[in-house]
Structure formats: C-alpha cells, structure tokens
Amino acid sequence: MPQRPRTLTPDASPRHLFGALLREWRQLRNFSQAHLAGLVYVSADLIAKVEKAFRWPPAGFAARCDVVLNTGGVLEELLPLVDRERLSLQVAATADAGIAAIEAGQERPELSAHTRKSHVLVGAVPLGPADKASPRESASRAAALASQRSSWRGPS
Structure with missing residues (x-):
C-alpha cells in the first residue's frame, strides 16, 4: 500500500516551490516517481527528496524534467532562485563555522x-x-x- 504523500509547502522557499511544481507536473502526466526517475536517469529516491525539498536539484535535472514532463521550461526558469537560496545557505553555514572557530580561538x-x-x-x-x-x-x-x-x- 503506497504512503500518503507529504503535504508540500511551496511558499516556504524557492526549493520548496521547485519540489511542489515537480510533483504537480509529474502527477499531471500520471507518472510515478520511479517512472520519472527512469526517464531522467536518476533514482526514485532523488525524485522524492527533491519534491519534499530534502535535496537540491542536481545539475541538468531541471532541464531533463522539463523535457520529459513537457513543462515549457517552468522548472529551469525557477533554478536561479533555487541556486540563490542554496548559495545564501552555504554562505550562512560558512559564516557560522567561522564564528564558532573564532569564538573557540581556533x-x-x-x-x-x-x-x-x-x-x-x-x-x-x-x-x-x-x-x-x-x-x-x-x-x-x-x-x-x-x-x-x-x-x-x-x-x-
């Protein structure tokens, strides 16, 4: 018996919006996560994690999904916002690590x-x-x- 899909929060961040749009387009085409995964050469687990915003979309993923799902480029258009979010989180994490090291005198x-x-x-x-x-x-x-x-x- 399949699990009930997790409720997505597309307004939480660009990454969440990307995942919600991916799921919406996948379901609109009546594709399972496993079927889409086979068509875009990734694992079903990656599809599930990107949809739930647990993973970042890897390079080339949005373009392949746009072609297979025939979205008209919707996912790829969202990538600059997703990449900006990823970069800002990386910068914040680096700054936090630097502050912790400074406070520890390292x-x-x-x-x-x-x-x-x-x-x-x-x-x-x-x-x-x-x-x-x-x-x-x-x-x-x-x-x-x-x-x-x-x-x-x-x-x-």
Missing part, C-alpha cells in the same frame, strides 16, 4: 589565502598564538577598522 586553515586576507583586514580571524583576542575584542577591532576603511572598495 585558526581557520581551510580558508583560502584571499578569504583569509579579507578576514584579517577586518580583524575577524586570529593571526596566531600572540593574537588571542576575545570575540568581543575582535568585533570592536573589526568595527574600528571598518570605520577607518569606509572608503575602501576592495577588488572589483
């Missing part, structure tokens, strides 16, 4: 040289054992440096 060796230089300019990354400022001291140092560099535009 270095961030995985930062690229350019990113590390940018962080040092505003005093966000401790430079080494001699520079063990508290998060509050780092924040106030960053604010002071930022006000001194108010006209600085950085590389374009």
Whole structure:
C-alpha cells in the first residue's frame, strides 16, 4: 500500500516551490516517481527528496524534467532562485563555522589565502598564538577598522 504523500509547502522557499511544481507536473502526466526517475536517469529516491525539498536539484535535472514532463521550461526558469537560496545557505553555514572557530580561538586553515586576507583586514580571524583576542575584542577591532576603511572598495 503506497504512503500518503507529504503535504508540500511551496511558499516556504524557492526549493520548496521547485519540489511542489515537480510533483504537480509529474502527477499531471500520471507518472510515478520511479517512472520519472527512469526517464531522467536518476533514482526514485532523488525524485522524492527533491519534491519534499530534502535535496537540491542536481545539475541538468531541471532541464531533463522539463523535457520529459513537457513543462515549457517552468522548472529551469525557477533554478536561479533555487541556486540563490542554496548559495545564501552555504554562505550562512560558512559564516557560522567561522564564528564558532573564532569564538573557540581556533585558526581557520581551510580558508583560502584571499578569504583569509579579507578576514584579517577586518580583524575577524586570529593571526596566531600572540593574537588571542576575545570575540568581543575582535568585533570592536573589526568595527574600528571598518570605520577607518569606509572608503575602501576592495577588488572589483
């Protein structure tokens, strides 16, 4: 006996809207998740997770679904918003990890040289054992440096 489909929330985010539209078009064409998966060369599990916004649509997925479901490009048109959401979440996660490392007094060796230089300019990354400022001291140092560099535009 099949499970009852999860209620989708298309207004929650672009990723949720993408999943809801994918399900709507799939059901309109009377395709099961497994049948659509076979036609677009992915697993049925991926179709289910994208529909429920548990996974991001992989590269080329929207275009293949648009062709198979004959949507007129609806899913691919939504991709820039989905990609913007993905990027903003990645940036937020990176920032959170950086803040946690700073608060713990740890270095961030995985930062690229350019990113590390940018962080040092505003005093966000401790430079080494001699520079063990508290998060509050780092924040106030960053604010002071930022006000001194108010006209600085950085590389374009």
